[in-house]
Amino acid sequence: MQLNHEWLMQQGKDAVLLRAVDTAFQTLLPERIGVAVSGGGDSVALLHLVARWCVQTGHPVVAVTVDHGLRPESRSEADGVARLCRNLDIEHDVLDWDAPEGSGNLPAAARDGRYALMADWAKERGIGGIVLGHTIDDSAENFLIRLGRAAGVDGLAQMESLFTRNGVSWLRPLWQQSRADLRRYLHRQGVAWVEDPSNDDPRYRRTKARQILPDLADLGITADSINHSAHALRQAQKALSHYTRREAETHVCQEGGDLVFAEVITPPIPADIERRMLMGALQWISSAPYPPRKMRSGVLANEMLDQQRKTVFGCLVMRRKGRFRITREYNAVKDLRGPTDAVWDNRWRLVGPHAPDLEVRALGESVSILPDWRKTGLPRPTLMSSPAIWRDETLVAAPLAGYNSDWTAQIVADFASFLLSH
Structure with a gap:
């Protein structure tokens, strides 16, 4: 705890909220903290609370607003946050987001954007963690939305108060506080905020969930009761993840960047554990931020009864001699290129004599010109999708194919580490 206890007890109704901010990072308090502020009531309340915390603790805080440009008012709202930050003596930056062409799910695209x-901003500014203004109401609305999508344990589980995304730590200090409590706080402090009109747009599921939640109170379904159920599901999810890791240690073998496991696991393991193991494998190999949705247990065995190969979720699944091998699909990385000193495909780090005129690309069909590639023991599709070092169109090195020992390719986080962090 950073705040003086005696001072905190003198803050009356604000004490609970201030303590929530104070204890959010627990023992992981970074040197600099970022706070995401849209201009809405939840994030403005968070900003004001963090500013008060900053005054008492002297801890550096920087605010950030993303101008999504989806509404004409978005820039003036960002300017309003900037004025509030100046009044609070908090540094503030505005980031512009351009909607990609053809983005079907615009809210999801805006969220990911x-x-x-903000992750790139935090890394550039030396910020070790960003706090978000999500509340218990957000958690309840997420639950209802995901229930409508027939989500399972993972989808219905309580949102994490501390998580990692895009290589940055994110925290939700107010995840157990209500939206109404934050509005009452702002009224006490005389702080204004703006309401996003999209919150009342019936085209969005979140709007519908927000509107229907009060009508469920007669059944005893409230944000609090949903939160209790979501918490229980989060505990169940953690237990399932624990046993998935244990079974993966026994049944999954990592070979290069591939994962190999038996077509029929003996002795049998629970179907959901097997499903989780498979989803984790596909997510790890594809470098996707989320696992595939609604994947059934035994899906590969069922769908590959008469197939030796199948592409799924950016991966290639090969079946041979009673085993499944999952590798990266070449078509998913054939156009992926970058400098040799940067992580490639979110998985591979290249070590060797870096130079500005070199780049990393998939080896592709050039595997055919390497006479010793078979000695590696890795299948041709695996090597085709593996990282190689190029100078223009000249192949300089292909570490997994055993070409040019000056270079090596290392997995940033192996499968076991990935399962631990997910």
Whole structure:
């Protein structure tokens, strides 16, 4: 705890909220903290609370607003946050997000875009964690939305108060506080905020969930009761993840960047554990931020009864001699390129004599010109999707194919570590 206890006890109705901010990072308090502020009531309340905490603790805090440009008012709202930050003596930056062409699910695209922009901003500014203004109401609305999508344990589980995304730590200090409590706080402090009109737009599921939640109170279904159920599901999810890791240690073998496991696991393991193990494998190999949705247990065995190969979720699944091998699909990475000193495909780090005129690309069909690639023991599709070092169109090195020992390719986080962090 950073706040003086005696001072905190003198803050009356504000004490609970201030303590929530004070204890959010627990023992992981970074040197600098970022606070995401949209201009809405939840994030403005968080900003004001963090500013008071900053005055008492002297801890550096920087605010950030993403101007999504989806409404004409968005820039003036960002300017309003900037004025509030100046009044609170808090540094503030505005980031611009451009909606990608053809983005079908615009709210989801905007959310992912905000996270990516803020993560890059935090890394550039030396910020070790960003706090978000999500409340218990957000958790309840998420639950109802996901229930409508027939989500399972993972989808219905309580949102994490501390999580990692895009290489940055994110925290929700107010995840157990209500939206109404934050509005009452702002009224006590005489602080204004703006309401996003999209919150009342019936085209969005969140609006519908927000509107229907009060009508469920007669059944005893409230934000608090949903939160209790979501918490129980989160505990169940953690237990399932624990046993998935244990079974993966026994049944999954990592070979290069591939994962190999038996077509029929003996002795049998629970179907949901097997499903989780498979989803984790696909997510790890594809470098996707989320696992595939609604994947049934035994899906590969069922769908590959008469197939030796199948592409799924950016991966290639090969079946041979009673085993499944999951590798990266070449078509998913054939156009992926970058500098040799940067992580490639979110998985591979190249070690060797870096130079500005070199780049990393998939090896592709050039595996055919390497006479010793078979000695590696890795299948041709695995090597085709593996990282190689190029100078223009000249192949310089292909570490997994055993070409040019000056270079090596290392997995950033192996499968076991990935399962631990997810």
